[in-house]
Amino acid sequence: xxxxxxxxxxxxxxxxxxxxxxxxxxxxxxxxxxxxxxxxxxxxxxxxxxxxxxxxxxxxxxxxxxxxxxxxxxxxxxxxxxxxxxxxxxxxxxxxxxxxxxxxxxxxxxxxxxxxxxxxxxxxxxxxxxxxxxxxxxxxxxxxxxxxxxxxxxxxxxxxxxxxxxxxxxxxxxxxxxxxxxxxxxxxxxxxxxxxxxxxxxxxxxxxxxxxxxxxxxxxxxxxxxxxxxxxxxxxxxxxxxxxxxxx
Amino acid sequence: xxxxxxxxxxxxxxxxxxxxxxxxxxxxxxxxxxxxxxxxxxxxxxxxxxxxxxxxxxxxxxxxxxxxxxxxxxxxxxxxxxxxxxxxxxxxxxxxxxxxxxxxxxxxxxxxxxxxxxxxxxxxxxxxxxxxxxxxxxxxxxxxxxxxxxxxxxxxxxxxxxxxxxxxxxxxxxxxxxxxxxxxxxxxxxxxxxxxxxxxxxxxxxxxxxxxxxxxxxxxxxxxxxxxxxxxxxxxxxxxxxxxxxxxxxxxxxxxxxxxxxxxxxxxxxxxxxxxxxxxxxxxxxxxxxxxxxxxxxxxxxxxxxxxxxxxxxxxx
Numbered sequence: 001x002x003x004x005x006x007x008x009x010x011x012x013x014x015x016x017x018x019x020x021x022x023x024x025x026x027x028x029x030x031x032x033x034x035x036x037x038x039x040x041x042x043x044x045x046x047x048x049x050x051x052x053x054x055x056x057x058x059x060x061x062x063x064x065x066x067x068x069x070x071x072x073x074x075x076x077x078x079x080x081x082x083x084x085x086x087x088x089x090x091x092x093x094x095x096x097x098x099x100x101x102x103x104x105x106x107x108x109x110x111x112x113x114x115x116x117x118x119x120x121x122x123x124x125x126x127x128x129x130x131x132x133x134x135x136x137x138x139x140x141x142x143x144x145x146x147x148x149x150x151x152x153x154x155x156x157x158x159x160x161x162x163x164x165x166x167x168x169x170x171x172x173x174x175x176x177x178x179x180x181x182x183x184x185x186x187x188x189x190x191x192x193x194x195x196x197x198x199x200x201x202x203x204x205x206x207x208x209x210x211x212x213x214x215x216x217x218x219x220x221x222x223x224x225x226x227x228x229x230x231x232x233x234x235x236x237x238x239x240x241x242x243x244x245x246x247x248x
Numbered sequence: 249x250x251x252x253x254x255x256x257x258x259x260x261x262x263x264x265x266x267x268x269x270x271x272x273x274x275x276x277x278x279x280x281x282x283x284x285x286x287x288x289x290x291x292x293x294x295x296x297x298x299x300x301x302x303x304x305x306x307x308x309x310x311x312x313x314x315x316x317x318x319x320x321x322x323x324x325x326x327x328x329x330x331x332x333x334x335x336x337x338x339x340x341x342x343x344x345x346x347x348x349x350x351x352x353x354x355x356x357x358x359x360x361x362x363x364x365x366x367x368x369x370x371x372x373x374x375x376x377x378x379x380x381x382x383x384x385x386x387x388x389x390x391x392x393x394x395x396x397x398x399x400x401x402x403x404x405x406x407x408x409x410x411x412x413x414x415x416x417x418x419x420x421x422x423x424x425x426x427x428x429x430x431x432x433x434x435x436x437x438x439x440x441x442x443x444x445x446x447x448x449x450x451x452x453x454x455x456x457x458x459x460x461x462x463x464x465x466x467x468x469x470x471x472x473x474x475x476x477x478x479x480x481x482x483x484x485x486x487x488x489x490x491x492x493x494x495x496x497x498x499x500x501x502x503x504x505x506x507x508x509x510x511x512x513x514x515x516x517x518x519x520x521x522x523x524x525x526x527x528x529x530x531x532x533x534x535x536x537x538x539x540x541x542x543x544x545x546x547x548x549x550x551x552x553x554x555x556x557x558x559x560x561x562x563x564x565x
Binding site: 011013014017019037038091092093096118119120121122123124125126127128130131132135136137138139140142152155156157158159160161162163164165166167175176177180181182209210211212213214215216217218219220223224226227228229230231234235237238240241245247248 | 353429430
């Protein structure tokens, strides 16, 4: 089985977000970059398939050379090889277009994207990629098993979950649940040493245009201070929620 | 030319997210001087759509299919959009809305923009404000394509009535390739989901253990609210991860968010930041949540919450 895991390079979840160049670009100074958490849940499941059924795991990122450290980390976690499409993408459509080109060169049985990246939160790459390749997509994927050609997956829906049967090739949007936080693999020294020897290939991008572009960023307005209510004065809180905030 | 909206429904009745999308679509249609075309599946109670200014409704009979079917729904939507020459399409930001949006965008050669929080700041080329960095920031995104699919953030536009009469048409239900098949759906029918809720009550580590969750559930019951939890609570297995809200969990955009015993880690605050009014109850006055909240009580949840629940119950009667 051939698995492709699509990896985004995103600011650490604890990052303070700032912008530069008159609020037209994200300030990367002093920001620690990580594997997008949803992608890491997907990668961990892929490595599980690699160990159980001998799947080959390829990771791919669409980004510039600054994304290579997280690809090396994916290799240290257990991926067999890495690809980097050498392009700083403008939007999710551009990423999906580049990934579709990769998937047409080599055939993958299972393609894993994260549910969404935690920077732009577009949540579009998986669905677009699958539609470009004319294969099915399962969003918000919280469980996946493969027995010969039979694939069973679960999708988280509002207020519950849906169980589906599917066929390969398939694209899934990974999220927590596919594996748990405790299942995440922290690379050991052997993994890190091996990762240095594993192939990381830089692929030139296909000619393609984005579907949208970000014009400017903005931070939310500063919030006023909290209005504290005495713990004995519950009626006071209810009154504020009812008559001032008007939310009851 | 037309604006096309996808009306989500439950048992034949449009959901609130569907009505909000219709309201928003009406405003877009008026700005363009075009008609508003809605697409729904198995709607029985579609008179409600008249209230929100839908001109034409394609009510598609799924021939006995009772579950959301991504492949056939997205194809049906794309077919209607093509038939009526849609320039704009709108879906909600529910799990199904965000699932179908990017797929419809590719099928119709449209740009896709999610987490949209208001009317466009510019038409032609279309430009909208959307949240990014999990609600830590916004950006203005401009389309480079003629057609655009927008996914509207819940509760960001609200319901705006504009009475009219919708012409009801039937539509074709596309054939299935059977590559994806829903086997079963598990859904709590007695509980409101986090995505649909106007009010969310959330618990953190301060509740000391899963056996104390009746405090959260009782308060949520009185308010008709959904229950949620912080990341450590779901990681420890006190609550299902479907309740985990925050950066790697579910986003919350409710009108009222009540956090009980939640310290307010930056990832949690990002996930709930789109909620309009935030209340924190925590015994630690230094908890970061107090900086993000609108109203706060420094106090013991085990004493404060039962009183709050009782008083709200009395008020409701």
